[in-house]
Amino acid sequence: MSNEKLGKLRNLRSTEILAVFTRHNFYADGFTPEEMRTTLEDLGPTYVKLGQIMSSRTDILPESYCRELQKLRTNVRPLEAETVRAVIEQETGKKIDEIFSEFRDEPLGSASIAQAHYGVLKDGTRVVTKVQRPYIADTVRKDFILLKKFAAVVNVVTETEDGNKVVDFKSAIEQLEKVTEEELDFRVEAEHSRTFRRLCIEDRYKISCPDIIDELTTERILTQTFVDGYSLEKTDKIEADGIDHVRVGKAIVENYVHQVLDVGIFHGDPHQGNIMLSHGVPYWIDFGMIGQLNERDISMIEDIVLALLQKDSDRVCTIILAMGVANSEINKPKMIEDIDYLTERYLSMKDISGMDMGELLADLKNILAKHNITMPSRFTMLVRSLITIEGVLQEFCPELNLFDYLTQKMLRRLRENFDLREKLHDTMKEAVSFGLDAKQVPAALVNLLRNLSKGKLKVGFELMGYDDLVTRVQSTVKNLTLAVIACVLFIGSCMLCTTDIKPQANGIPFIAMIGFVISVALGIYAVGQLSRYKKK
Numbered sequence: 001m002s003n004e005k006l007g008k009l010r011n012l013r014s015t016e017i018l019a020v021f022t023r024h025n026f027y028a029d030g031f032t033p034e035e036m037r038t039t040l041e042d043l044g045p046t047y048v049k050l051g052q053i054m055s056s057r058t059d060i061l062p063e064s065y066c067r068e069l070q071k072l073r074t075n076v077r078p079l080e081a082e083t084v085r086a087v088i089e090q091e092t093g094k095k096i097d098e099i100f101s102e103f104r105d106e107p108l109g110s111a112s113i114a115q116a117h118y119g120v121l122k123d124g125t126r127v128v129t130k131v132q133r134p135y136i137a138d139t140v141r142k143d144f145i146l147l148k149k150f151a152a153v154v155n156v157v158t159e160t161e162d163g164n165k166v167v168d169f170k171s172a173i174e175q176l177e178k179v180t181e182e183e184l185d186f187r188v189e190a191e192h193s194r195t196f197r198r199l200c201i202e203d204r205y206k207i208s209c210p211d212i213i214d215e216l217t218t219e220r221i222l223t224q225t226f227v228d229g230y231s232l233e234k235t236d237k238i239e240a241d242g243i244d245h246v247r248v249g250k251a252i253v254e255n256y257v258h259q260v261l262d263v264g265i266f267h268g269d270p271h272q273g274n275i276m277l278s279h280g281v282p283y284w285i286d287f288g289m290i291g292q293l294n295e296r297d298i299s300m301i302e303d304i305v306l307a308l309l310q311k312d313s314d315r316v317c318t319i320i321l322a323m324g325v326a327n328s329e330i331n332k333p334k335m336i337e338d339i340d341y342l343t344e345r346y347l348s349m350k351d352i353s354g355m356d357m358g359e360l361l362a363d364l365k366n367i368l369a370k371h372n373i374t375m376p377s378r379f380t381m382l383v384r385s386l387i388t389i390e391g392v393l394q395e396f397c398p399e400l401n402l403f404d405y406l407t408q409k410m411l412r413r414l415r416e417n418f419d420l421r422e423k424l425h426d427t428m429k430e431a432v433s434f435g436l437d438a439k440q441v442p443a444a445l446v447n448l449l450r451n452l453s454k455g456k457l458k459v460g461f462e463l464m465g466y467d468d469l470v471t472r473v474q475s476t477v478k479n480l481t482l483a484v485i486a487c488v489l490f491i492g493s494c495m496l497c498t499t500d501i502k503p504q505a506n507g508i509p510f511i512a513m514i515g516f517v518i519s520v521a522l523g524i525y526a527v528g529q530l531s532r533y534k535k536k
Helices: 003-023 033-043 045-054 063-069 081-092 136-151 169-183 186-200 235-240 245-263 295-309 313-323 332-347 357-370 377-396 402-417 420-439 441-453 467-496 510-535
Strands: 100-103 114-121 126-132 156-160 163-167 221-225 265-267 275-278 281-284 290-292
Touching (some): 003 033, 033 045, 033 063, 045 136, 081 126, 081 221, 136 169, 169 186, 186 221, 186 245, 186 265, 245 265, 245 281, 245 377, 265 377, 290 377, 295 313, 295 332, 295 377, 295 402, 313 332, 332 357, 357 377, 357 402, 377 402
Antiparallel strands (some): 100 114, 126 221, 265 290, 275 281
16 A cells, blocks of 8 residues: 555544544543543544553553443454454465364454454364454554544543542553553463463462464464353353352462462453353463563562551551652651551451452552652552452452452461571671660760760751752742842843943944843743742
């Protein structure tokens, strides 16, 4: 296709998108949650997929928007059977009849980027082949280019305690573009699945996941073994089959805790539709989103949970600041105060097995947002994943508590990793250090009393929580000084104009002209800075 035709198509798509946005009145007061959902539906499959991804990104969008986007339809118009067969044959270089002894044209499910079909290979293996929609990758990439342009004039507004807050929609789109780009290459998902099976599945008869058929997996098709069962959403079938909820629930939660704390690789989107039951055995499916943690991350997670259990808010605050990035100066005493309230609210109960971990994590996330702290994406994915899996457990097996399992696992890890000799060595070092410090206490007290009697005692105070005020005062003084310098320089330049200093231009000495320019620039800068602080 020529560049001219591509340009025309892009302009046509731009016009279509603009028409949809205009119809939804995006330029007035921004999108409400419902308007965002209906707009994405009207824009087509690419944007439906975008909305589905955004529905789980509570770190990017407000909770109200995420809840609304969860209503987006999961099924879209299916591809024609001829198109599906053509994609498979193009990717494999073989005819359908050479690959499958049976291939069903009716899809098992049809989504915005791909649809899945049941088949039986020549060796009798039952499989599911996911086929990407033709041209969808190019369409998605072009749509993201256009969407980022529109994002510059679209405001997403949410209510906060301090008033309305505008969400950085452009930044959200850029992050989602990266996630979607990975989803467009099925080889990435296939590699995630292989890694997950190798490291996270210990007993296939207790919990499992499908196998990838390597020779039938490319960028545009993904083939895996068929799971003969149904998802946890099918409560009627679960009841009809007499499934033991507690047994299955334990298998799921124990494996999930194993993923997070032992392996450092966890399912990024463990909702009910991504957990299937086959003959009573739970199966993880759909590995488009996989989270990864290193050993340091796992240690910090253990530290923060143990600090929460000990109600050590200072320690919790220190760990959070080590894990995240502070986008502004932190008022640590206020942050500790907020964490104190959190621990008293959730950990005052004697039995933590009744604690709602989802609410705890949501409130902790709000504290981070309040203090303008951004966590790395692997931690935000973990929080979303933890909240999701706890929701699954509450629906499927409310007798089990995720936080209880996590803390038990952490305590077992601490006991296993406990080195008595090392701990005794550290304790002895601390005792010796304390003894040496204690020897100096009497002398220090004598010096203190001597200075007090002579009137030489000096006491230093440190104001906490006034850092912003001090910074503003310092900046104001600096800018007032610049303004005074600008005035002096201007007056001096005027006086130079009365002299005969050479060289000159139109009777004005060059040095005076330079003084005028510098004084005006300094004056404008100083006044501008003072006005900015006045508005604050």
